[in-house]
Amino acid sequence: MSTIQAAAGPGTSRAPRRGRRGEGQRQSVAGWLFVTPTLVVLGLFLAIPIAMALWVSFSDWNGRGNPFSSRVNLVGAQNYAALLTEPGLSRQDFMISLRNTFYYVIGVVPLQTVLALSLAVIVNQRFLKGRSFFRTAFYFPSVVSSVAISLIFLFLFTGTGAINQFLSVFGIDGPTWFSDPRGLIHLVGDWIGLWNGNRPPAALENTQVLSLSLWEWLSGPSVAMSAIMLQVIWTTAGTFMLMFIAGLQDLPTEVEEAAMVDGANRWQRFRAVTLPHLRPTILLVVTLGMIGTWQVFDQMYVMTQGGPAKTTLTPAYLSYTVAFNQNQWGEGAAMAFLLFMLIFVLTSVQRFWLRDKDVARERKAERAQRRAAKKAVKA
Amino acid sequence: MSDRTSTRVEEAKVQTAAATAEVTALGGGPRANDGGSVVDRSGPGKRLVVYAALLVFALVYIYPFVVQVSTAFKTNADAVANPLRIVPDPITTAAFARIAETDFPLWFMNSVIVTLCVTLGRVFLDSLAGYSLARLKYRGRDALFTAILAVMAVPGVVLLIPKFLVLNYLGIYNTYPALIVPLLVDAAGVFIMKQFFESIPPSVEEAARIDGAGTFRIFWSIVLPMAKPAVITLTILAFQGSWNELPHFIIATDDPKLFTLTRGVAQLTSGGLGSGNQFPISMAAALLMTIPTALVFIIFQRYFTQGANAGAEKG
Numbered sequence: 001m002s003t004i005q006a007a008a009g010p011g012t013s014r015a016p017r018r019g020r021r022g023e024g025q026r027q028s029v030a031g032w033l034f035v036t037p038t039l040v041v042l043g044l045f046l047a048i049p050i051a052m053a054l055w056v057s058f059s060d061w062n063g064r065g066n067p068f069s070s071r072v073n074l075v076g077a078q079n080y081a082a083l084l085t086e087p088g089l090s091r092q093d094f095m096i097s098l099r100n101t102f103y104y105v106i107g108v109v110p111l112q113t114v115l116a117l118s119l120a121v122i123v124n125q126r127f128l129k130g131r132s133f134f135r136t137a138f139y140f141p142s143v144v145s146s147v148a149i150s151l152i153f154l155f156l157f158t159g160t161g162a163i164n165q166f167l168s169v170f171g172i173d174g175p176t177w178f179s180d181p182r183g184l185i186h187l188v189g190d191w192i193g194l195w196n197g198n199r200p201p202a203a204l205e206n207t208q209v210l211s212l213s214l215w216e217w218l219s220g221p222s223v224a225m226s227a228i229m230l231q232v233i234w235t236t237a238g239t240f241m242l243m244f245i246a247g248l249q250d251l252p253t254e255v256e257e258a259a260m261v262d263g264a265n266r267w268q269r270f271r272a273v274t275l276p277h278l279r280p281t282i283l284l285v286v287t288l289g290m291i292g293t294w295q296v297f298d299q300m301y302v303m304t305q306g307g308p309a310k311t312t313l314t315p316a317y318l319s320y321t322v323a324f325n326q327n328q329w330g331e332g333a334a335m336a337f338l339l340f341m342l343i344f345v346l347t348s349v350q351r352f353w354l355r356d357k358d359v360a361r362e363r364k365a366e367r368a369q370r371r372a373a374k375k376a377v378k379a
Numbered sequence: 380m381s382d383r384t385s386t387r388v389e390e391a392k393v394q395t396a397a398a399t400a401e402v403t404a405l406g407g408g409p410r411a412n413d414g415g416s417v418v419d420r421s422g423p424g425k426r427l428v429v430y431a432a433l434l435v436f437a438l439v440y441i442y443p444f445v446v447q448v449s450t451a452f453k454t455n456a457d458a459v460a461n462p463l464r465i466v467p468d469p470i471t472t473a474a475f476a477r478i479a480e481t482d483f484p485l486w487f488m489n490s491v492i493v494t495l496c497v498t499l500g501r502v503f504l505d506s507l508a509g510y511s512l513a514r515l516k517y518r519g520r521d522a523l524f525t526a527i528l529a530v531m532a533v534p535g536v537v538l539l540i541p542k543f544l545v546l547n548y549l550g551i552y553n554t555y556p557a558l559i560v561p562l563l564v565d566a567a568g569v570f571i572m573k574q575f576f577e578s579i580p581p582s583v584e585e586a587a588r589i590d591g592a593g594t595f596r597i598f599w600s601i602v603l604p605m606a607k608p609a610v611i612t613l614t615i616l617a618f619q620g621s622w623n624e625l626p627h628f629i630i631a632t633d634d635p636k637l638f639t640l641t642r643g644v645a646q647l648t649s650g651g652l653g654s655g656n657q658f659p660i661s662m663a664a665a666l667l668m669t670i671p672t673a674l675v676f677i678i679f680q681r682y683f684t685q686g687a688n689a690g691a692e693k694g
Contacts, residue, residue, distance in 0.1 A: 023588070027515045030594035034511035035523060037504045038564045044549075045561035046530050049541030056544060067544065119436060125429050134433060137440050143676055145623040147641045148665035152447050155462070155658050162446055162462040234439070266425075295536035298625050302645045316536040323540050324630070333540050340537040 057333035063323070079334035090322075090331060092211040094338075097313040099212065101294060103184075103221040104314070107229045109289040115237040116285065117278075120244030121270075135245070139238035146235070150302040153231040154178065177227040181309035183219025184226060222311035228299050236292070240285045247281035248274070287347055294343050315339045451475070451663035458658040474659035475667075482635065483664065486643035490622060490668075493558050493639055497621035500563040502613050506606065508564070509572025510598050514584070524573075531566040536626060543630040557631040558639070562621055568613050575609035576602065615679050622672060640668045 052067065060075050061067045082090040119138050123131055141149060156162045157177040164174030175182075182197070190197035195204075204215040221229060251274065259269045275282075297316040300306055306313035306321070315335055323332025445465060450458050451474055453467040461468075512524050542561060546552045551560075579602060587597050603610070625641040632638070638646070644664045 024516065026594060028517035031511045031515035031517040031520065034507045034515065034598075038508035038527070038569060039523075041504075041560065041564040042527065042530055042566065045542055045545060046533065046538065049538060049545045050533070052544045052548070053541035056540070066548070118432075122429055122432055122436070127426060128429065128433070134437060137437060140444075140673075140676070141440065143619050143623075143672055144669050145625075145641055145672065147623075147625060147645050148669050151644070151661045151665040152443050155450065155458075155662060156443060156446065158462075158658075160459060160462070165463050291534060295534050297536050297539075301625065301629065316539075320539055320629075324543075329540065336537045336540055340534060343534050343537075344532075 053333040053336060056329050057337055059330050061329045063327040063329050067329075075330065079330040080338070082331060083334055083338065087211055093310070093313065093318060093322075094315070094335060095210050095212050096216075096310050097315045097318045099217060099219070100221070100225060100311060101296065101314045103219075104225060104229055104296060105290065105293045107221055107226070108232055108293050109286060111229075112233045112237050112240060112289060113282065113285050115233060116240035117244050117282075119237060119241040120248055121274075123241070124245055124248045135242075138241055141235045142238040144235075146298040147302050149231065149235055150299055153227065154303055157227045175223050178224050178304060179308050180223035181307075181311045183222055183311070185218055185220030187223075188220070219311075222308070224304060224308055225312050228296075228303065228312060232293070232296070232299065236289070240289070243281055243285060244278065247278045251277050283351070287350065290347055290350060291343055294339065294346070315342075447662050447666055447669075450659055451666045453659050455657060455659055458662075471659075474657075474663040477657075477660055478663055478667070481647060482638065482643060483640075483647075483667070485636070486638050486640045487667070489558075489637060490640040492555070493562075494618060494621045496559045497562045498614060498617040500559070501565060501568055501617040501621075502610060504564050505568035505613060506572045506603060506610065507598070508569045509574075510576050510602060512569070513573045513576035514581070514602075515594065527566045527569055531570070539626055539630050542627065546631055553632045553634045553637060555637070558628060558637060561631070562624065562627060565617075565620070568616065571613055571616075572606065572609055575606050579605050611679060615675070618675055619672065644668060 056067050057079055058074055058076060059067065059072050060078075061072045065071065082088065083094045084091065122128075123134050123138070125131075128134075158164075159174075159176040159179075163177070167174040186197050186200075189195045195201050200215045204218065205213050207214045209217060255273055255277075256269060259273050264272065295316050296314050297320070300312055300314055300317040301320075304312040306317055316339065319332045319335035319339070322335065323329045446462070449465050449467055450462070452470050452472065453461075454469065454471055454473065457468060508527075512520060512527075543552070546557045546561075551557045583601060583605070584597050587601050592601075623641065624639075625645065628639050628642045632642075635643075644661075647661075647664060
C-alpha cells in the first residue's frame with residue numbers, strides 16, 4: 001500500500017486514496033469469496049451436523065424419516081441417563097467399551113511414544129549409512145490404509161500364523177490371538193498366584209460398580225485387544241518418529257558439544273540435554289496419541305467387530321453399531337458427545353499436567369515480584 | 380478464551396511444522412546440522428549396538444510386507460501351513476484371478492474417482508482459503524480463522540452419526556457427492572497453506588497489483604506457483620487421507636455400487652467370500668490397494684527432494 005502512495009507522489013494524493021478504498025473493497029469481496037467454499041463445506045458437514053446430532057441425542061428418533069418431524073419426541077436427558085446412571089444393557093456395554101479403550105490408551109500411547117523416540121534416535125545417528133532408507137521403511141506403515149494393515153495382521157496373528165510359528169521356535173505356545181477374550185491382568189494375576197482365573201475372588205466378583213464387577217473392571221486389555229494394540233503401535237510410531245527426528249535435528253550442536261566437553265556420558269547427555277529439548281515434541285506426540293487412540297474405530301470394524309466377548313468394543317465402534325445397526329440413534333449420538341467431552345477433558349488435563357513447568361514457575365515468580373513491588377510502593 | 384485460542388494456534392503450528400518436517404525429513408532436504416560439527420567419537424561397540432537394533436527394527440517393519448507379498452502368490456494350503464516361508468510353493472496367481480471376479484475393479488474405480496476429486500478440490504479450496512486468511516484484508520478475518528481452528532479440534536470419529544444425519548437430510552446419501560463433498564475441505568490444510576503464504580514476501584503481489592492484476596490472478600499465477608512445496612505437502616496428505624479413508628465411506632453409503640476400496644475390501648474379507656479363511660485373497664487385495672499409495676509415496680518423495688534443493692539453490 002505504501003508503495004502505491006510513494007509512487008503516486010504528493011501532488012496526486014486524492015486519486016490514490018480513492019484507489020486504495022477501491023482496492024480495500026476489492027480485497028474484502030475477494031477475501032470472503034475465497035473462503036466461502038471452505039465455510040460452506042465446514043458449516044454443512046461439521047457445524048450443522050454437530051447441532052443436529054445434539055438434537056438427536058435428546059430425542060427418540062429411530063432412523064426413519066425426518067428427525068425434526070412431529071412424530072419424533074424429545075426425551076430430555078434419557079439417552080444420556082441410559083448410558084451413565086440407569087443400570088441396564090446400554091450402560092453395561094458403554095462401560096465395557098470405556099474399560100477396553102482405557103486399557104488400550106494407557107498401553108498404546110506410552111509404548112508408541114517410546115518406540116517413536118527410539119527409532120528417531122537410532123535413525124538420527126550420524127555414522128549410519130542408508131538413513132533415509134530406514135526412515136522410509138519405518139514411516140511406510142503410516143501411509144498405508146488401515147484396512148490393508150489390518151488384513152496383514154489378521155493373517156500374522158492367526159492361531160497357526162506367522163507370529164505363533166515364530167514363538168514356537170522358542171517353545172512358546174502362542175494364544176489364538178483374535179479369538180482370545182482373556183484379560184492380561186487376569187492372566188498375570190493367575191500366573192503369579194494372586195488369584196485363580198477360573199474362580200475369581202468373591203470380593204472382586206460380587207462388587208458391582210457401574211454395571212460391571214470390580215473383577216471385570218480389572219481385566220486389563222484382552223489378548224485380542226493386545227494384538228490390535230501391537231498393530232497400532234507398529235503402524236503409528238513412524239509418523240511420530242518423523243516429529244522426533246525434526247526435533248532432534250533442531251538441537252543446537254554447540255549444546256551437545258558443551259556437554260561433551262563437560263564430560264557428560266551418552267546417557268547423561270540424553271537425559272539432561274536431548275530430552276528437555278524434546279519436551280514440546282513429546283507433549284505434542286502424547287496429545288495427538290491420546291486424541292487418536294480414544295477414537296479407535298477402523299481396526300474394530302475390519303478385524304473384530306467388538307468381539308471376542310465384547311473385549312474390543314470401543315465407544316466409537318459401539319456408537320456406530322448402536323445407531324446404524326440397532327437404530328437407537330439418540331443413544332448413539334449421546335455416546336458420541338460423551339466421547340467428545342472425554343477427549344476434550346483428558347487432553348486439557350494432560351496439557352496442564354505436562355505444561356512447561358519452568359515457564360509456569362517464572363510467571364508465578366514474576367507475579368510475586370510485581371505484588372512485592374506494589375506493596376513496597378504502598379509502604 | 381484468547382489464551383485457549385493461542386494454545387490451539389501453538390498446537391496447530393507445531394502440527395504444521397511436523398507435517399512439513401515429515402516431508403522434509405523424508406526427502407532428506409538440507410538440514411542445519413546434518414553430519415554437523417560435533418566430532419563423532421562413537422566407538423565400534425556403540426556402532427554394533429545401533430546396527431543390531433536397526434536390524435531388529437528393520438525386520439519387524441519390513442517382514443510383514445514381505446509376508447503380504449509372498450502370501451498373495453501362495454495357495455491357501457501353503458499359506459496356512461507355511462506362513463513364515465517367503466518363497467511360495469507353488470507360485471500361483473489364483474488369488475488375483477479370484478479378486479478380478481469380485482467387485483474389486485469397481486471399488487478401485489470408485490476409489491480413484493473419489494481420491495482425484497478430493498485431492499484436486501482440497502488443494503484448490505484450501506489454498507484459496509489459506510490465501511484469503513493470510514493476505515487479504517477484510518473485517519471478520521481473525522474471527523473466521525479462530526472458527527476454523529476450533530473446527531480442527533473436533534475429533535473426527537465423533538462426527539460419524541452427525542454427518543450421516545446431514546447427508547440423509549440433504550437427500551444425497553448414497554450418491555458420489557456424499558462420498559466426495561464432505562471431504563473437500565480440511566481445516567488443517569487451510570492452516571498449512573495460510574502459514575506458507577505468510578512466509579512469501581508481499582512485495583511480489585504489490586508489484587502485480589500496480590500492474591492492474593486482479594486478486595484471483597495474483598493468487599493463481601503468482602502466489603500459488605511460489606507455494607509449490609506447501610502444495611505438494613497438501614497433495615500428499617489429501618491423497619493419502621482420501622485413499623485410506625474408511626469411516627466416512629461407511630456412513631455415506633450402503634450401496635455396493637458406491638463402495639470404495641477400503642469399504643469393499645473390509646467387507647470382502649469379513650465373510651464376503653463365503654466360508655473359510657482365504658488368506659492369499661485378502662493379502663492380494665491388501666497388496667493391490669497398497670500399490671498406488673506406495674507409488675505416490677516414492678514419486679513425490681523424489682519430487683520433493685528436487686523442489687527443496689532447487690529452493691535452497693535460489694536462496
